[in-house]
Amino acid sequence: MQLAHGGGGRAMKQLIDLIIRPAFADPELDRCHDGAALAVDGPVAFTTDSYVVRPIIFPGGDIGSLAVNGTVNDLAMCGARPLYLSVGLILEEGLPIDTLRRVLASMHKAASAAGVRLVTGDTKVVDHGKADRIFVNTAGLGRIVAPTPIGPSSVRAGDAVILSGDIGRHGIAVMAAREGFGFETTIESDCAAVTNPVLALLEEGIAVHCLRDLTRGGLASAAVEIAETAGLAIVLDERAVPVRDDVAAACELLGFDPLHVANEGRFIAFVAPEDADRAVEVLRHHPVSAEALVAGWVEHGPSGRVSCRGALGVMRAIDMLSGEQLPRIC
């Protein structure tokens, strides 16, 4: 990759015509216009996110699948069916074309799997050293299918907190790949779109009050954010929260709390208590949420407090991560 590939001239046109458009294979891109012309019925959800992961390729995914699934999941969390994505690429001079091809192919595959189209985009190339190989921004548009507003303000005391599966895999997978820990087993990221299980909940008429994907900051930060915005308290049962043995072992070694470790294919759903069992059953029909379970519940107060019943049955407070997650000395 050279600076000329972002310079607006012949080289850039070649990059777009020969590498990017074929990789995404969407008729909207073949119009070669300044933007996409789209039609959407009814209310829409609109979101954006930028992706700067290192390494850009890790067990279970890469920055391409991450950038598609992350934005697709944000739309799903709005109770929307994801429809269209834009792709902004910031490429570092010197990036091998094959690496770019791989990332683009991965984006296309993830988009196809999630049923979303990549319809517009932008490419910039920056000097060597001014970016970390490749940065991606995706913005997404989805049609809201939820019959009632989904968000923290819809959460009610008594709601069940449903967790879609085991936690902590993405954070540990990326960290292990970056730092080269050489664990005996390879931990794969959980990076995946969660559109299907979320849409299934809505189609089944489950009273979904709020959805939140568990990304950076983990389950703990998601719960605290929602408790604070809703002005309610959340109680989690740590004993119910699934953590795979290899992830748990890595967390023990590094001094991390799995509740704070990042995920990319997990979410929590706040549903009316009478719908909780049915919601779990619906989620368990989908591979990405096959281990869904009730992990906690909502209480009237104190406002913003998240607590959790630990291994010995004693309650403890849960807070957001303070600063960076740092491995301890011993």
Added chain:
Amino acid sequence: MKFRDEYRDGVTARRFAAAIARVVTRPWTLMEVCGGQTHAIVRFGIDELLPPGLTLVHGPGCPVCVTPVEYIDKAIEIARRPEVILCSFGDMLRVPGTDGDLFTAKSRGADVRIIYSPLDALAIARAAPTREVVFFAVGFETTAPANAMAAYRAKQENFRNFSMLVSHVLVPPAMCSLLEAPGTRVQGFLAAGHVCTVMGFRQYEPIAARFGVPIVVTGFEPLDILQGIFMCVCQLERGRAVVENQYSRSVRRDGNGPAQEIMREVFQVVPRRWRGIGDIVESGLGLAESYGDFDAERRFGTVITDEEMATECISGLVLRGEHKPPDCPAFGTRCTPERPLGVTMVSSEGACAAYYRYRGARIPTVGGR
């Protein structure tokens, strides 16, 4: 998870707690030495399972907390040199010096790298022969052998661009210092299991005899700690004061011979200032004379600053077990992990950080059904 879940079993824990309640006839105050134990106690609520009157106070065993401020300042000053790559364990980066921390230095352009093993620093030095790689070697006896190994290898392989800024501390002199302090509350110790895995527990036998305190070498899982407490209060109730080993799956009386050997080869015992506590004779490790070439303080010169502590902060009293974090009027209000007044709130192993993280700004009253 195997080798973890069986030590976190709630039913067995309550059985231990009941056994402790049966043997205790009067109030006792025990100190767990290690910050890892403090975190387990607060995280799992072990103190809440104990009978009233049995008090756990938290000891100085947090390596980040007790590293003196002048060493943070030295590390920052060295890191600012353009030729230097400063390598450190992660949780040292947040510790405030007189003027900022290593994270701040990094954001201003210093090449500060988090490593997971001291040998990683050597690998960096090998890969960057034109740079000066400095490893910030801190910790108790637990980390000392691995840190010593880095210096040993550097000498064997004749590294010219590697040095260490060493601020190691030793547990037994700190325990003696606490016991010598007038009006100490501590009547028994849970000694740090991992330190004893390296050093064994012979060193603790004269301390138990001299001060008449029971010392139980204890592990880090909830059931380890409950069993350690049980063994300690049994001694107190019977008027005994000896060293016992709860953590027998890891600790032997003589410890780990090869680990001690490499420590003796590379380090020598030196006086050390402990942040929040003060100077303690023969309480630290510095590089031995034969390893002087690898001493970053010699290579780069040093700055000495006087320790300044926020007047409101009681972290020194917390590190000595004289106060608990919530006793501090600033705890959770003017002092939080985002805006810490003292090191015990900064470090992930600090007692104040443990209370804040697991009990919230104000304890305890965490309800639930």
